[in-house]
Amino acid sequence: MDAFDLSTLVFVIFSLILTAIVYKRRSSNKTKLPPGSFGWPVIGETIDFLFSNPEKFVSNRMKKYSPDIFKTKIMGEKTAVICGPNGHKFLFSNEEKLFTSFRTHSMQRIFQSYQSNSPSPSPSQSTRVIIRQPGFLKPEALTRYLGEMDLITQELLKSHWEGRNEIKTYPFAKFLTLTLACRFFLGTNNTDRITKLVNYFDDITLGLHAMILNFRGTAFYRANKAAIAVRRELIGVIKEKKEEMANGVKMQDILCYMIVVTDSKGKFMPENEIADKIMGLLVAGYSTVATTITFLMKYVGQRSDIYENILIEQKEIVAAKKPGEVLTWEDMLKMKYSWNVICETMRLTPPLQGTFRQVLTDFTYAGYSIPKGWKVYWTASSTNKNPAYFQNPEQFDPSRYEKRDEPTPYTYVPFGGGPRMCPGKEYARLAILTFLHNVVLKYKWELLAPDEKVVGDMMPTPEKGLPIRLHQH
């Protein structure tokens, strides 16, 4: 072999080795799954996720594996948890391209119309379309509700708080929230019906993320039973409503719209599907608002300086109104400090921990591959308490939201973002501000169990219901 042949051979061998190395590296990069652990066989890390508190679950793993992404297995699903502001941005910008919404298996079983054999695009999507399109929850429609929302809140405070020294905040907040929701979504004021629904909704909410163990005594069993009872009750409401509509009574609530709306073939929605959609809406809007109200009372109850600032703002609003005049949209816009206090409450205690998506196609994020069929989980708490975005994160400080100091984009997302952002955001804002307005004008309060434990998995709950002592002005 002459010198030329030898150098060609060496060159060819060298090129082949190089190509093999590059190919191997590329293909291993392609399938490089995020760091993390799938935990135990079958149950994965579900127990840790639910019982060690989802917020701690995420922050511990962000420290251990990566601040951007880690893998886990929860509720039977291989899941990538996408974290931090970049993760939020990526998720909110790729809805229906890389991901679609995913309800846990327990949710699918509790909400029958969420089951995957439904021919509609995605049942949660159609609920979303229904409540977004006719603009029921848009500011123009909400302006119409506002006066009534104010009057109902005043009435309930009168009947449940007046003349009492002590009350439990959480049960009251739930009753108020459900009363408002029943009025505006179902068009009903029936108190007995609402009291019955509160108990059922508590069971449903607790079962939404429970493991599917369907026997007496389990959270899932109770949730399923409660959902059957709620569906029965709602079908009763639908029938009454149809009768009233047939008699020419004019109504404007979401339920009426669902009764008259038809699909592209002119078919009406079946009653059980309407019931399920209304139930979904009530569940989404019930405990989130009640939890925010409850923790708002807790944080403000601990800080008389903040209470006084809210009172000054609310007194100014009253001073500009005629006696007895109900709240208006313009009044809401003036409640800037009060809203900042509510935002700070949701930062420290996000009422909804996070939600899941289903991966539609393989994709890469932060250098890791996430295969089609996996689930993605995101949570507001991957940024909420990070000192890089919120100085002294444990401190309750409503001034953070003042103009100059606004949080950096995608770090504060209690309502989510992008096309899936909570459609009830404005409604929630009005309901909570209306409550705060009426409460501070009449009462000051002190916490009776300031060190009360917070329990609950995806929805934080004060163990004793946040008992308070009331002092009427």
Ligand code: HEM
């Ligand atoms: C303080 C109160 C509330 C908070 C913090 C909150 C938060 C959220 C969050 C984080 C999501 C998930 C978005 C995602 O998956 O990316 C969501 C979805 C949703 N919320 Fe709210 N929410 C609140 C009140 C309400 C109310 C009052 C209603 C109903 C009137 C409501 C209806 C919904 C619905 C229907 C969805 C599902 C949207 C979809 O899948 O596209 N929420 N909410």
